[in-house]
Amino acid sequence: NAGVTQTPKFRVLKTGQSMTLLCAQDMNHEYMYWYRQDPGMGLRLIHYSVGEGTTAKGEVPDGYNVSRLKKQNFLLGLESAAPSQTSVYFCASSYSRRQGVYEQYFGPGTRLTVT
């Protein structure tokens, strides 16, 4: 099993450009999440999904959109990148609570710089 994978690993964008970050998991997890990590602020939840075709806002959703068309994939989109979106982005996935397992599995991260 590859676990949680993210592409790309690094990206540099100019202000106003758009891009999509791809997250894939092969563990048949119900739930998937996108976080951003900034120095001194820990990880903050952007959006999450509790199943195929469903998405919900997290703590810092502005400027981002997401889609979960397939259970194993969760896409994070930036329509018009801003320097404030320079960050490291992590995708995570987990089983649903009814399965009694609470661990989130994280991908290796995507380092995004917006100039």
Next chain:
Amino acid sequence: GQQLNQSPQSMFIQEGEDVSMNCTSSSIFNTWLWYKQEPGEGPVLLIALYKAGELTSNGRLTAQFGITRKDSFLNISASIPSDVGIYFCGLSGGYQKVTFGTGTKLQVIP
């Protein structure tokens, strides 16, 4: 929103020393989590705590869920160089969403 305070922010210790870090919450939650993040990697779960007063060990790591349900601590005994990283506490809520602390950066001096 949920306030989660983690301390200390950073620590420099000598190899072989014991380490202690803690988190406090402004609200009561049912699940405390401790993660470690190594440079260039995503966080990895170390210990999960589900009941007030629970004390759980994972090798040289020990974590406790405070009796008040608003705090938790993580101890690392006899630190080694590979303990270097950022340690995050977290609270698990609905749909397994995790609220993370700001992290404790640990540096071990050989």
